[in-house]
Amino acid sequence: MDLGMTERLKPIHEQVAGMIADEIRPLDAEFLAEVEKGDRWAYTERQKEILEGLKATAKKRGLWNFWLTDSQRGYGLTTVEYAYLAEEMGKSHLAAEVFNCNAPDTGNMEVLERYGSPDHKEKWLAPLLEGEIRSAYLMTEPDVASSDATNIAMSCIRDGDAYVLNGEKWWSSGAGDPRCAVYIVMVHTPSEGRSRHQQHSMILVDAASKGIEKLRPMAVYGMDDAPHGHLHIRFKDVRVPAENLLLGEGRGxxxxxxxxxxxxxxxxxxxxxxxxxxxxxxxxxxxxxxxxxxxxxxxxxxxxxxxxxxxxxxxxxxxxxxxxxxxxxxxxxxxxxxxxxxxxxxxxxxxxxxxxxxxxxxxxxxxxxxxxxxxxxxxxxxxxxxxxxxxxxxxxxxxxxxxxxxxxx
CATH class of the missing domain: 1.20.140.10 (Butyryl-CoA Dehydrogenase, subunit A, domain 3)
Structure with a gap:
């Protein structure tokens, strides 16, 4: 069991650690201070300048999408190798996004890569991999103990060529970001013929879909994490194309x-x-x-x-x-x-x-x-x-x- 830093990783780690220490961390405070200027849920021109400038530099240096372990799309790092880079990114507020390794996008991109259709990948995965849009993962609900995910109750009913969603989600991290274009949503699709852990599904929802209401940003000890945010969202008769259900009913x-x-x-x-x-x-x-x-x-x-x-x-x-x-x-x-x-x-x-x-x-x-x-x-x-x-x-x-x-x- 080799848990040390590989020879392949060492030069990458050196570049990442150096960029974080010298170029990214020094801008964290200025970026966060900009939140209080104007609309908290929109990026200021200075925030855009900081973030897009750093991302462009990272891309130019090839320091991008490290999280794609065991994949031809990225560096093909192991999870052990990536872990060392993730530790460095934890030292800065901006670093993970600068290298396109930010949550919840990394997990959402994995879902799209593994389970998405060619159309899903073209519409959402490609721009996510380029860092052009953001995404959110909607699982937790306000009215059930979501620590036992079998309690998740958002209604998802088939109606012709669509599914109709009704219910509420909260702590939807990233849903406040004006660049958030897609939600991956855990929904309840019950069937007597399936086991307890086959009563739920995952479905891709366009963030601009009719019937989605952003009720409020959730505050963590009084901080709302604007403009990223953890939103409380209501779905009322939201129609989603049936082909957006991933893998099939009961596979959530x-x-x-x-x-x-x-x-x-x-x-x-x-x-x-x-x-x-x-x-x-x-x-x-x-x-x-x-x-x-x-x-x-x-x-x-x-x-x-x-x-x-x-x-x-x-x-x-x-x-x-x-x-x-x-x-x-x-x-x-x-x-x-x-x-x-x-x-x-x-x-x-x-x-x-x-x-x-x-x-x-x-x-x-x-x-x-x-x-x-x-x-x-x-x-x-x-x-x-x-x-x-x-x-x-x-x-x-x-x-x-x-x-x-x-x-x-």
Whole structure:
């Protein structure tokens, strides 16, 4: 099991890390400050200039679509190799999109590549791969416990050559972006002849379809993430061409598991990148700031805190790389418990490191003057996104108990 950086990856990693440190991170604060100018749900001219300029540079250098693991369309990196790049991207607000490796588009592009028709690929996959449009993934619903996805209830009824959708979705990340052109929607298509996990389907919905109402942006600890956004959306008699249903009725969970597995690893490696960024800020602050006549690094338990943060980051990274390696072996079922482990471990670790960095920064740490408050909010949300901790712990425990019992868990 080789979890190290390959010779193929090293020069790519060096370019990506260098561009993030020298060209992308220095523009993060200016980009975010532009949100407060004018319409929060439209990009300002300066935001467009920053983002499109960086994307053009990345494309010119060939630093594009790394997430396309095991594909001729991209670099053909393994999940382990991509994980190292995802960690670097976690250190900057803009980096993932600059390299066209941003969620939820990566998972949506995987779905379109694997399951979309030639027409779907021409209409939506091609411009997504070029970074010209954005997309959203609509799964969670306000009136059911979506941590058990079999509860998902959005109605999807066949009517001639179309399906008619009715219901609500929320936490639709990316749906607020004015460039968002397509939704991938998990819907309820029940049939007595199918099992519990074959009662749902996935369907492609043009974001401009008649009957879609954007009710509100959801706020995460008071922040709405404009202009990206996590929208609450109502579908009222939305007609969607029948050919937009992917694979056929009852195949929704099959598609979801193929989409969510790699995405969870990507999220976790980006969280590790955020933890690394927080630890760097903590160390620099603790050496530069003085109290009681000493640099604060020498006060209290700060040596122990810094040491523990370093050790816990390393542990989480190794677990994430092992989960990525398991994914690369091609057996999604065998990889699943490892992905669940890192999905619990990485956000918890990153939250702890970020919180310790906030403490070292004092009042500045909770303000807009550092990236720490924004990072904490994002990583705290990650403990719920793609399944809450309790669900993943349950999966890990069931896998463990199966080793010692004939009982079905």
């Amino acid at each position: 969970f099959e598609i979801a598991q193929g989409r969510l597995g790699p995405g969870r690893i990507h999220h976790c490696m980006r969280a590790i990148g955020q933890a690394e960024n927080a630890l760097e800020l903590m160390c620099r602050r603790s050496l530069q700031r003085e109290a009681f006549g000493k640099p604060i690094a020498h006060l209290g338990a700060n040596y122990d805190i810094i040491a523990n943060c370093r050790m816990e980051i390393e542990q989480a990274r190794l677990l994430c790389l092992k989960a990525a390696w398991m994914m690369d072996q091609g057996d999604a079922r065998a990889a699943a418990p490892w992905i669940s482990q890192i999905k619990v471990v990485a956000p918890l670790m990153a939250l702890k490191v970020i919180d310790e960095a906030v403490q070292v920064h004092g009042a500045q740490g909770i303000s807009q003057d550092t990236t720490l408050a924004h990072s904490w909010k994002h990583v705290r949300t990650l403990r719920l996104a793609d399944g809450p901790d309790a669900v993943h712990r349950r999966q890990v425990a069931r896998t463990e108990l199966k080793k010692y019992s004939q009982e079905k868990f």
